[in-house]
Amino acid sequence: MATHDADTIAPETCPTTSGIPMLGLGTWQNEDPEQCAESVRTALEMGYRHIDTAQIYDNEEAVGEGIAAADVDREDIFLATKIWISNLSHEDVLETARDSLDRLGVEYVDLLYVHWPAGEYDAEETLSALSELYEEGLIENVGVSNFQPEHLEEAVDVCDAPIVANQVELHPLLPQAEIRETCTEHDIEVVGYSPLARGRVFDQPEIQEIAAKHDASEAQVSLAWAREKGVIAIPKATGEDHIGDNWESLTVDLDPADIDAIDAIDETNRAVDPDFAPWN
DSSP states (O other): OOOOOGGGSOGGGSOEETTEESBOEEOTTOOOHHHHHHHHHHHHHHTOOEEEOOGGGTOHHHHHHHHHHSSSOGGGOEEEEEEOGGGOSHHHHHHHHHHHHHHHTOSOBSEEEEOOSOTTOOHHHHHHHHHHHHHHTSBSOEEEESOOHHHHHHHHHHOSSOEEEEEEEOBTTBOOHHHHHHHHHTTOEEEEESTTGGGGGGGOHHHHHHHHHHTOOHHHHHHHHHHHTTOEEOOBOOSHHHHHHHHGGGGOOOOHHHHHHHHTOOOOOOSOOOTTSTTO
């Protein structure tokens, strides 16, 4: 397989939409503080400009250390975190969002998500708190995560601040067509987590064949497919090799036949499915 020099892909060549870089670094289950900080630093110095974390990941402090260690200006980084389901009452949102900023070591985050419409979530109470943080300048954008179309419609109706993104599990085995359509109707970006289906895409013959055709990895093909769908992907990676392999997906250009072949994969697999998920 041919490889590219990840360092030759300049940050400004990473396509962006609504100010959110199309490829980011996910940090879910990157729980070792030293490794997490090093992953973030490595990604940023490679060219990534989008870092995603959450309160429940228990790594906000390490993410902040990685940002501080990287030779990249804070204002050039799009940083997102999420409020956990037990912290979604109005006052808890206000308090724990500030706690997240303290752990991250930043004065603001570029995007603050409601992690799930579950637990203490109440559309009016929760989203009014996020709107308040938005007005105070502590968050640049409001987002939601794991919202089904009906939750998204309600959130758009009640939130004073614009909702810019819905983060959901999305990959070739879970393309989320209905959610993508609803987001398009409301001019909301789709951010896809677990875009490699936690490794399951590597075993798909269609993706393997396209990867061989483009002299690329299966991960790169899956991320290129997401990009063609207008989806912002945030794959988790810890080691420099995997971080670089994902970054090089920006050099992979799929043709319409490739997209059709991936769309035709007759397998559905949801990797993240807690009991409190809104579809259960």
